Amino acid sequence: MNRDQLAHVLRAAANATGQIDILVIGSQAILGSFDADELPIEATRSIEADIGFLHDPSEELSDQIDGSIGEMSPFYDAFGYYGQGISVRTAVLPNGWRERLVKFESEATRPARGWCLEPHDLVIAKLVRGDPKDYEFAVALRSIAVVDSLILAERLDATEVSGPVRSRIQRWITSGQIG
Numbered sequence: 224m225n226r227d228q229l230a231h232v233l234r235a236a237a238n239a240t241g242q243i244d245i246l247v248i249g250s251q252a253i254l255g256s257f258d259a260d261e262l263p264i265e266a267t268r269s270i271e272a273d274i275g276f277l278h279d280p281s282e283e284l285s286d287q288i289d290g291s292i293g294e295m296s297p298f299y300d301a302f303g304y305y306g307q308g309i310s311v312r313t314a315v316l317p318n319g320w321r322e323r324l325v326k327f328e329s330e331a332t333r334p335a336r337g338w339c340l341e342p343h344d345l346v347i348a349k350l351v352r353g354d355p356k357d358y359e360f361a362v363a364l365r366s367i368a369v370v371d372s373l374i375l376a377e378r379l380d381a382t383e384v385s386g387p388v389r390s391r392i393q394r395w396i397t398s399g400q401i402g
Contacts, residue, residue: 224251224267224304225259230331232272232306233348235298239291239337240259242276247327247339249273249313250360255339257369265363270304271350277321277338281312307333313346316340318365319383346370347378350392358395365399373394 229251247255251272254344259267271294276284289310292298299305323344327337340348346364348356362371375396379389 224254224272226254226327227331228302228304229254229272229337230329231302232274232292232304232334233327233332233337234276236274236293236306238290240287242275242284243334244277244336244338246275246277246308246311246324247337248273248275248311248347248348250357252325252339252345253342253369253399254363255287255325255337256342258395261367262369263363263367265359271307272304273307273309273313275309275313277311279310282308285309314340315351315384316348317344317378318383319381320344324377325398342369343371343374347382347392350379350395351382351384351388353388360397361395 230245233245237243249272250269252265253262253266274288279285285308288306290296292306293308294305296305320340324338324340325341327339343362346361349361376393379392379396384392
């Protein structure tokens, strides 16, 4: 995905839900901070943007996203990428993440405003999830110095995760080892 595609997803999400402020919480949140051509392919290869809303307790808006611009929707068929409706509760994030959101807004996003996870918060969420593709994403960002180990360690300290998960992430931050 690139910034133009993310802007299109945000615009379509705003039109589908009537909401202007849209949270980008998955890997494509990195596009709020960087252009795709500044990033390794592992950071932008996803064809989905995980999007949600800060105030959607019943998750009805997320369901509207899935129905209107989600996977296998006419939107997906027409463009080859899509928006995945998610809950804010989907990701485990460091305390204070809301204050660090990166605003992604342009003529191409209107009427929407994207609120993207800051790169360190995003990497911590990916490492907590722990999927192999999440590690590929984190390694790709680390390889071009988008994220800093000291800041990642601070963010991990501000994240509520259990002992084994915390230990796994600490090992990766200090040594790059997954196991």
